[in-house]
Amino acid sequence: MIRILGIDPGSQRTGIGVIDVAADGKSTHVFHTTINLLDNDSFHMRLRQVFEAVGEVIEEHAPTEVAIERVFMARNPDSALKLGQARGAAICAVVNRGLDLAEYAAKEVKQAVVGGGGADKSQIQHMVGVLLGISGKLQADAADALAVALTHAHTRASTVRLGIPRTAWRRRR
Template sequence: MTRILGIDPGSQRTGIGIIDVGADGRLQHVYHAAINVLGNEDFHQRLKQIFDEISSVVDMYAPAEVAIERVFMARNPDSALKLGQARGAAICAVVNKGLGLSEYAAKEVKQAVVGGGAADKAQVQHMVGVLLNIPGKLQADAADALAIALTHAHTRSSVERLGIPRTAWRRRR
């Protein structure tokens, strides 16, 4: 079994999702949650909360691999900056625990989980539930984090089969 932590960074809510991948490729849901940092008025405290909670999850669940969503360019520069800072707090928490991480663009995640890069949040939530056999509606940020973990699981499997680095077959922008 390989345990994968997926992280969907956000300045208001950061999604985290953990799956196990068997040697035969079977996927199993382990844990998911959304870190809600809206209770902290001070943005610095939000970043600390993201760092602390991801650190605790890594300690508790001991993932072997970590995947995070790559930042997209937002229309609002202030929002993009805050998202980048939240992402940085998450990355620091993971790297501080001695883990490396892989990054995936939102379109890559949607393509891997739903089959199309233009899928909406509801489609991602539904497919994550189906793929991991999770009944009921998932919280959007937690579903996105699980989708990132699923994308990493599918990608690492393809890389192993192809025997070439992921960067060699990714489409250039």
């Protein structure tokens, strides 16, 4: 059994999702949440909240592998910078605990979970629910985090089937 933590970083909300993947490839939902960062008065306190919350999830759920969504270039440079900083806080929490990290672009996540790189949020929410047997509507950021974890599980299974050593994974940090 492999436990994977998926992270969808954001400067206003950060999604967290944890799944277990059995040897036969079946994925099971373990935990998901959304960290609401809008209650903080300052941006640096939001970064601290991301760092601490990701660390708490790691301590509580003990993932063996972690995957995070890669930053996309937004139209607004300030938004892209803030997103990158939130992502950096999450990465620091992961590597501070000695875990490896894989990165996936949003299009890769959409392709792996929905089957097309242009999928919208509602399609991701629906497919994550179907794949993990979660009834009811998932919050978008939590669904994205679970989708990142599922993408890592699928990619990991493919590389194992192809006989590619883990050290050769191109998305490993």
